[in-house]
Amino acid sequence: MLGIAPADAADHADHVKQWLAAGRHGEMTYMEAALAERLDPRRLVPGAKSIICVADLYADRAAPEPPLPPAPAGRIARYAWGDDYHKVMKKRLHRLADDLREVWPDEEYRTTVDTAPILEREQALRAGLGWVGKNTMLIHPRLGSYMLLGEIVTTLALETAGDAGQAISDHCGTCTRCIDACPTRCIDPAGYTLDASRCISYLTLEHRGPIAPELHAPIGDWLAGCDVCQEVCPFNAPLDAPPPAAIHPAHRPRPPAPAIPILDLLQWDADARREAFERSALKRIRLDQLKRNALIIAGNYLGVATGHPDPALLARVRAIANDPDETELVRTTARQVLERME
Secondary structure: EEEEEEOOOOOOOOHHHHHOOOOOOOHHHHHOOOOHHHHHHHHEEEEEEEEEEEEEEEOEEEEEEEOOOOOOOEEEEEHHHHOOOHHHHHHHHHHHHHHHHHHHOOEEEEOOOOOOOOOOHHHHHHOOOOOOOOOOOOOEEEEEOOEEEEEEEEEOOOOOOOOOOOOOOOOOOOOOHHHOOOOOOOOOEEEEEHHHHHHOOOOOHHOOOOOOOHHHHHHHOEOOOOOOHHHOHHHHHHOOOOOOOOOHHHHHOOOOOOOEHHHHHHHOOOOHHHHHHOHHHHHHOOHHHHHHHHHHHHHHOOOOOOOOOOOHHHHHHHHHHOOHHHHHHHHHHHHHHHHHOO
């Protein structure tokens, strides 16, 4: 999908500033950097008049999902099942910008896919690509929320979705499924804002240090990212017929998606991690973060609540707890897991 938003200052600047001041962004300090540009795209591209917004489906709500490997395995969020979306979408946006440049050569065009300070969901909302739901995800009434966002900020003046009457109203209504299902209760009870520092996606992908033991159990079997609030959303429920949009082949699942056996991952070295995520958006996750996440999943699998017997996995956790070749983060997490099991 494609829509046009005006390159105007953010409508929710005060909310963003309050959210940052409350520390709900956790360790994502990049969200504070270049805040002026994030809140006004005209600072990002001087003279900008329009933002071409695109939303690219990465999961087909009507298609069967690939089977998970036998437990214990760490699940990967759907957005990372295929190739690195940054590269895939950036190339496509560059081609679009090149086509526009041929017709309007005197204008400026800046493409971005998570690579520039811009409020992507607000711009996509303005561009008529959906509404921002109670889980803070962009949702389309027919296509759901499994969408990747990208933009071209340009000095070219284009008709906006608002001018064309193409805005999509909020369809969440009284539904609270995402709020009720969130394992860490990171979504505000009233919806539409969340504490990112408690979100499983943040904890497994962005957070670099130990994870608080009280958050271990809620992480469940999520190794990288989390889809819970999207899985329960009625707008992502299967349809009788596929949605009228094709999914780019690069977004289709490929190994190691949809999940990685935990015992295997706990044997990984740097080369194994690099090979597994060579083409993935997850290649930025450090090995010690992956092992930290895997150990938490191991503890949840072996723990008192589940009590699954797995002598080989338990032995590996115990060995890691005192392995001088592992990082302090990994050893600490292993000890936390063993303490929870006592």
